[in-house]
């Protein structure tokens with residue numbers, strides 16, 4: 075086996091003749107380079123592209139990367155790294171010092187500097203200004219200018235060198251320079267942990283490497299604080315908790331920061347947590363540590379839920395509701411079962427209510443019934459007869475994703491909005507900004523509640539008017555929200571809001587074996603995965619065969635007239651031969667092969683092509699495009715044609731144009747993660763399940779994947795991995811919403827008083843506890859543990 079050495083890595087050294095294109099936002103350059111030296115097939119002159127910090131025409135650089143073939147412009151050099159070629163010969167140095175960077179320095183002065191100080195003149199001057207006094211014939215002001223220019227460049231190059239050695243990519247290096255400017259070297263060498271806070275994409279581990287290289291002691295308190303923050307953020311943002319216990323925080327922090335040597339102990343972490351809390355950087359409650367955002371989100375959401383639930387409702391008799399439901403049944407040509415009627419009754423009578431159920435239990439059918447019942451009870455015009463130009467129809471539908479909102483609108487005929495849009499959460503809204511934008515409506519129905527995280531829920535609920543009634547709808551067996559918290563579960567389990575759990579499955583009665591499989595998974599029943607059904611099948615395959623199997627199935631689907639929007643491959647991980655990235659490459663070849671007519675743009679290892687199916691990875695609220703929305707690339711404009719490079723994506727008729735710098739927001743969507751598919755349904759779902767997915771194969775992930783399939787589900791891979799996966803429960807998230815709800819509703823006093831009000835109370839305001847709740851006595855051990863801990867300093 076031959077190994078590539080550093081010298082084998084393709085490089086070009088040469089002088090920048092001119093810059094053809096420069097994007098100031100991401101420092102992407104297209105330049106013409108006169109080649110001095112190269113180990114590639116390029117000769118004389120080439121185009122070099124890449125993200126560079128501060129490239130100057132007329133200067134010499136060394137680029138490493140690869141030769142690529144541009145469809146129209148032939149061979150060019152795509153640079154991964156670049157480095158200024160510091161003049162090494164005396165002539166080169168004279169040329170450099172008399173170049174346009176050193177205003178007023180001509181060849182004579184430059185020669186004098188080099189003659190006096192020699193080949194290491196730059197280093198000598200940067201280290202000690204006074205060496206310039208030895209150079210004859212330069213004025214003091216010129217000496218100062220030379221010193222300043224060299225020093226600035228020296229610091230930039232030194233900082234750049236540190237970052238290159240640490241493997242920090244050019245785009246991030248440029249961002250660091252942009253943020254700190256002339257302070258870059260200073261920050262890198264003295265307070266590198268600042269980078270974790272200031273630069274998105276620089277994590278604790280990278281900052282730690284920088285710090286250690288800069289000679290910062292491993293037992294410094296800056297390092298301890300950064301480590302504590304990192305472990306807390308990891309628990310919140312990666313594991314989805316809304317707090318971490320002190321014990322876990324101590325263990326995690328010590329594991330992170332200590333190696334063979336113990337730089338910190340339990341007491342050090344405890345003390346530092348204490349300090350950070352008194353500086354208002356963390357919140358400590360009993361033995362729980364969290365950040366302010368989540369503490370106030372959960373606390374204030376609980377208070378608002380209490381406030382909303384106390385609103386006195388207009389009394390509607392059971393008879394009256396039954397009469398209206400009967401009429402609605404006739405109009406909609408349906409007979410609601412008892413649990414469905416209960417759901418409608420709670421929705422109408424209670425300020426807040428919850429409906430949860432698996433696929434095919436009639437959630438959509440009930441939502442239609444609720445809308446009709448509310449409309450008839452309150453004399454609200456049908457939506458189509460209402461002039462909604464002001465957007466003030468008294469019934470508002472909302473969902474956490476654009477796709478779910480669209481589906482709601484399609485099934486009910488009433489305008490539905492994303493929660494973000496409803497509260498005016500725009501592109502410019504800061505991540506931590508608390509939105510003040512009251513939702514002016516009388517009834518709100520929120521669907522796909524399992525996808526709503528703690529922060530979004532708080533932003534929503536705080537903007538609801540006290541007299542607005544809300545119905546929360548979802549499937550609590552699905553994956554929890556991507557962001558921290560388990561809001562829907564907490565609301566259900568707190569039992570302070572009437573909940574209807576739908577158990578009768580209608581779609582199964584219609585012969586769906588996909589729905590049957592979903593219920594077997596959710597209820598922990600025996601599953602026969604290999605059994606063939608009209609709507610689902612299993613194909614045995616090894617990991618290395620998955621790409622071929624997927625390729626064959628998709629080709630067959632295309633032959634039968636399905637298009638790429640109908641077929642969705644879902645996998646739980648990105649890397650590896652059966653990961654999302656590899657499968658997207660295979661699927662792109664089948665579903666959207668390269669042709670001369672289709673423009674392309676290369677972003678790192680991805681090639682985006684016109685007609686590609688793509689997915690949006692973060693919320694782009696201003697354009698009404700959200701994390702997980704899928705679209706088709708409509709057109710790609712090339713910068714060589716004079717206009718800026720851009721990609722326009724068609725999201726169901728909503729055309730959005732991305733500049734090159736924004737393209738990291740997009741990924742191919744032939745195969746997506748199961749998390750990203752939450753809230754969407756597809757006619758055909760192909761789900762590979764292989765042993766290498768092991769750590770991601772859990773009940774709620776597989777359940778969510780299976781329930782995305784509407785007509786056809788093809789599982790391929792290893793049956794045992796599937797069967798073991800559905801037995802594994804995901805890690806339970808630590809959250810406080812349920813506890814805060816209990817506290818505010820004073821549920822314990824009610825328990826002690828045996829003050830039990832049954833569910834059928836005609837006054838929903840007093841809905842509190844049913845007998846079954848008392849029997850179960852679900853007491854959270856955290857409650858009333860306000861006793862002594864070392865952290866009662868708040």
Ligand SMILES: Nc1ncnc2c1ncn2[C@@H]1O[C@H](COP(=O)(O)OP(=O)(O)OP(=O)(O)O)[C@@H](O)[C@H]1O
Nearest residue numbers: 409410411432433434435436437438439440580581
């Ligand atoms: N009471 C009922 N009687 C007869 N059919 C019903 C009843 N309730 C629902 N259905 C039927 O069951 C099917 C599934 O209902 P619906 O789409 O409302 O369920 P869902 O819970 O929203 O499902 P999903 O979440 O999978 O979309 C539909 O065909 C619907 O017409």
